[in-house]
Amino acid sequence: MMRRDFSQLEEYGPFDVLVVGGGIYGAWIAQDAALRGLRVALVERTDWGAGTSQASSKLLHGGLRYLEHFKFGLVQRALLERRRLAELAPHRVHPLRFAIPVYRGDRVGRLKMEAGLWLYDRLAGGKQPVPPHRMLSRKRAMEDWPFLGTEGLVGGFTYGDCGTDDARFTLEVVAGAMVAGAVCVNHAEAVELVMGKQGISGAMVHDALSGRTSQVMARVTVNAAGPWGGNLKGMRAEGRGLARLVKGVHLVLPALPVDDAFLLTARRDGRVFFLIPWYGRTLVGTTDTDYSGDPGEVTVTPEDIEYLLTEAGRVLGANAWTESDVLGSFAGVRTLINTPGTDSSPTDVTREWTLESPQPGLLMPVGGKLTSARVEAAITVQHLCSMLDRAPGACPTRRRPFAWAPRDGMDYADWEGGVTNAGTTLGLDPATARQSARRLGNTLTTLHQRLREAPDLARRIHPDLPFCMGEAVHAASQEMAVTLDDVLRRRVPLAILARLTPEQVVEVADHVAPELGWTWERAADEATGWCEQHGIVPRS
Template identity: 30%
Template sequence: MNQETSSFCTQLHCDLLVIGGGINGAGIARDAAGRGLKVILCEKDDLAAHTSSASSKLIHGGLRYLEYYEFSLVRKALQEREDLMRIAPQLIRPMRFVMPYVKGLRPRWVLRAGLFLYDHLARRDLLPGSESCLLQESEVGRGLKPELQHGFLYSDAWVDDARLVVLNVMDAQQRGAQILTRTRCDHLEARDGRWIARLSQQLNAAEHPRDGYVQTASIEVDAACVVNATGAWVADLQNRSHLSASQTSVSNAPNAPNTAQQKIRLVKGSHIVVNRLFTHSHAYIFQHPDGRIVFAIPYEKDYTLIGTTDLDYLGAPEQFKAEISKEEVVYLCGLSNQYFEQQISIKDVVWSYAGVRPLADDGRSDSKSVTRDYRLEFDTSNAPILHVFGGKITTYRRLAEDALSLISGALSCSAKAWTKATLLPGGDLLSPTADNQNVLHRQDFIQACCKRYAWAPQAWVERLASSYGTHIHTILEGCATESDLGAPVLPGLYPCEIEYLLKHEFAQTAQDILWRRTKLGLHLERDAGVILERWLAQHHSAGSL
């Protein structure tokens, strides 16, 4: 068994220590750094290593939440949907959804009324509204079972979830935040109105010997305020911080209890990926007789992403390991088979993933109906600390604003909210501001990149432009011919992209690069990770352990 040894100790001071490198922690760190606060963010693994890279990859209002009368949540999410498209146009793009009508499930008038509300709960500038359609007379009906005659079309957006986390952290760093990945918070103690945190940082293997143990660096952080954005571990860290019961709470969830110890409900959501079941660019939203909603989404050009499930997760915090079960695979395949003519089974699943969502428990018995809104609990009894419960990727930016509204007074920070109208790194495709031009003309930018880098493989340039936006120019700086790229380390992965990810995007391992910064792992052979790890160890000091 590996042993850990500390090699040295560093002492740091900051206004705000953010613990957790998922979407909420990343958004809060970015917002705080942009207001002039001295910020440190620590994450025990890679950025977006857990739930924030295991979503359905959607920026959406949450159509099904209307059934539970969560109009405030849906309105807020719909407002954020278009704002996020404007600040991250390279990562978030419009997507049209098809909802087949199935006799015996939700009545047609209920679907029509729900979509009417969805269209009108918030201002909509970038996306078309809903409409009915005859499926068998449309391209979107091809591949569906012939008995599915009628349906509805509506709009939401697709996102590369893990990259959205990374871009927020990149922006936070550019605004002065210190980012500590693979750094665990071992102890948190209130002392004289401030927080003393003891962190242990895993060191890069290429810089330190491999002789049977993992070498770590000890870091002590003196912080005026702490944000507990640890997701599924939020209640565990709250308990370990030995807080008193005196609290000030803000709630964005309906009927939220104002209690000293907020409850959290862990719900596992799982997805499967199969070879593509349809060739057009629309996605599907399917109803299940049990009341659940499942998406079938075009994914990585060659695949279809199907999910999600909603199951209570009962594991202990120290044993969190979200994995899809055989029963969930069968469930998702079965639902797909109810709608598509092409039938699938377990053997057709080429990849699967699962994430544990830390939802704010609103007392509902059914896991699929638990609110996706968030609660922020601010405790100033010993020293200022904010605990983040729940939330969804679509509302992360608003959550961060609400978080800063709560903690700014304790930090004597009077700076105003700013993130709504400021592009994330690489988003200045055709305009330097967060406006509609970048969203509406995203494809023009990709085509311009293909023309500018006509000497490089076109599919590769398209992927880089779609993933990195204007940072494609940083990746290809100094390259003028295909030979300048060097030999690919793996098909479609050149050294210049790897070096960029190591230097600018906090990547260290093959897993980071192949599955979170890119999705190349889905397209490559099973030994791709081993080949890339070997290259990292040989060519760069940021190789993995």
């Protein structure tokens, strides 16, 4: 159980390390440092993964397109990490077959694509969770993907990568940090860095629930605030310009008739973008545009929607989606290494990662990917150890199964099959039973126990999507969800996958209220506030 306790920040300090920001980088840094025996605090302004980490394309991948930029090392590291994550978290990392239809006039023709995919397979090495690529004739491509436009189609390819649920991935890494002894508190914002004699010595942290602000002292502070990193009060000017911010948008559309993901090339600007199956919907993204506003205010514009629908439509032909098909959307802000004086387009900027030390006592990771964050967190903690005069030892996250991974040594498919059957006997429909196994891992037993006590919680929250009401309750009681948005956006991603009705939102609020200590009036207010924020109007 992930228990939130702000007072631990006050009582357990001073810490060796204060990590500011509970995205994937902060989460891995906290877990790795705690496993190495350091006293660790991790604070998050809103909720775990609520920044860039919930807005990714949800891929654990090498990044085929980076081969065009000759970033072989970057791709190879990410592919090796894809394999490692699939071993450590088989419930969280799922193989995806990608399709690449090739059309006459595409920027990357068949020969170049074949060479790129051959190299991708070679860089991946053995024991990968996905099969190697295959070339498909035009006839076979038309048979496999009959809904695609056929004009100019010359053939295609398939290759493998992996997908995940990014917000739950991040949540589980935080859970692992807590198991390792880190004090982790969400809805706790570092409002200002504290300047000590030797440099930064912690931060003032504000508790959004109690309204208290406390000084959290630490020998080293890590600014893992992602796109907010430059705004942290107390940072010197040299720490502010380290990152270039780039916005990326995804649209949520109905499912395609196949389980494949698609890698496509936009005709307008030659950019690669994806169609990705996710919980019975299709994610279409991403865009890539420079961004200079508040990362918390990033929005999806009509131009973003037009770009993605038009480019997807070029391939889907007669089956193209229109704006009325869009079920949801989300935007995130990527942090890229800023190289002043270059005028390269956001798409051409390296996705490499670097560790900066803009002030004494302060470290700041910049750039990177969901896929490679574990390795880069380990590099950060090695650096931390040298600042603290501690021997770093071996990387502890390298072989450690995720906190909610099914028992070690158990065949994953057997485990998933068994618990899916158990879920259906408790009243879950098969798709929800299977997804809850993947989403909750070994904590599923707690959900099943609750369903035994209250079988009514087995029903879906939204009829089209595989999330049951029991999961919302589980989120509030076991997973440190504090607000309705924590439940409806990250513990279950309904907020982006469906247009919820006010009745559905009220029902969820009523069910989580006892777990969160809300009165019925408070639950009604929370539901109304959430609906207003998401533009959901009551039916008259």
